[in-house]
Amino acid sequence: MNNQAIGIFDSGIGGTSIWKEIATTLPNEDTIYLADSKYAPYGKRSKEEIIALSIKNTEKLLELQCKIIVVACNTATTNAVKELRKRYKIPFIGIEPAIKPAALQTKTKKVGVLATKGTLTSELFTKTSDLYAQNIEVIEVIGTGLVELIEEGKIYTPEMTTLLTSYIQPMLEKDIDYLVLGCTHYPYLVPILKQILPKHIIIIDSGEAVARQTKVILTKNNLLTKNIQTGTHHFFTNGKLSILQDILKASNIPTVSKLLDF
Numbered sequence: 001m002n003n004q005a006i007g008i009f010d011s012g013i014g015g016t017s018i019w020k021e022i023a024t025t026l027p028n029e030d031t032i033y034l035a036d037s038k039y040a041p042y043g044k045r046s047k048e049e050i051i052a053l054s055i056k057n058t059e060k061l062l063e064l065q066c067k068i069i070v071v072a073c074n075t076a077t078t079n080a081v082k083e084l085r086k087r088y089k090i091p092f093i094g095i096e097p098a099i100k101p102a103a104l105q106t107k108t109k110k111v112g113v114l115a116t117k118g119t120l121t122s123e124l125f126t127k128t129s130d131l132y133a134q135n136i137e138v139i140e141v142i143g144t145g146l147v148e149l150i151e152e153g154k155i156y157t158p159e160m161t162t163l164l165t166s167y168i169q170p171m172l173e174k175d176i177d178y179l180v181l182g183c184t185h186y187p188y189l190v191p192i193l194k195q196i197l198p199k200h201i202i203i204i205d206s207g208e209a210v211a212r213q214t215k216v217i218l219t220k221n222n223l224l225t226k227n228i229q230t231g232t233h234h235f236f237t238n239g240k241l242s243i244l245q246d247i248l249k250a251s252n253i254p255t256v257s258k259l260l261d262f
Helices: 016-025 047-063 074-087 099-105 123-132 146-151 158-173 186-196 207-220 241-249
Strands: 006-010 031-035 068-071 110-115 137-142 178-182 202-204 233-237 256-259
Touching: 006 016, 006 047, 016 031, 016 207, 016 233, 016 241, 031 047, 047 068, 047 074, 068 074, 068 207, 074 123, 099 110, 099 123, 099 178, 099 202, 110 158, 137 158, 146 158, 146 186, 158 186, 178 186, 186 202, 233 241, 241 256
Parallel strands: 006 031, 006 068, 031 233, 110 137, 110 178, 178 202, 233 256
Antiparallel strands: none
């Protein structure tokens, strides 16, 4: 199994921010990425729907013979990863908002979290927040509409800037000094966020931590590739192929992308 691919899925193209960190950390590993854009965002769906979609994606990645699966979606992790680990023997890597480092480092004792409704209302998010942010005020904001604009290729638009500013303003009024991005789509908004936020506010996402954990789990399970050449990366989407391709161009990592109905 060592030379089989790392499987990654997300409710669209956002999880490519996680994929890039994995490909950089593990350059010899092959990857297969599923962009489930047809059903994005998962954050507005019920827990039952999110579990069903996550099972569907997992089945497709197993069909493609992946050796490990990264759930590159905060909402899918917080709502479905427990169920996936019960159903399948393959290792799963989940992702959730990086509240812990923000809570440990904040000086104002006020941290902003921008995420989808599905993540912020999940049991796992609540447990994590209760565990690490007991003496911290966490200002939670649901980023309604952000994923849809990203999926439509409308990142650098006045509409995006206006919407994002409206979500950030309540956090600034509370004097946050850390902003946690609780959706894998949101790292693509960092250039805009840096224009909106005061320079002292630090933005945190989970990409590097997920890549490190993927390497740890592969090593622990003796699943690291034996290949010495650079890995190959295949991307499938049931959404707009051109938008996925535009996102991938910025990575400077050679990829192959195509439409796949799943």
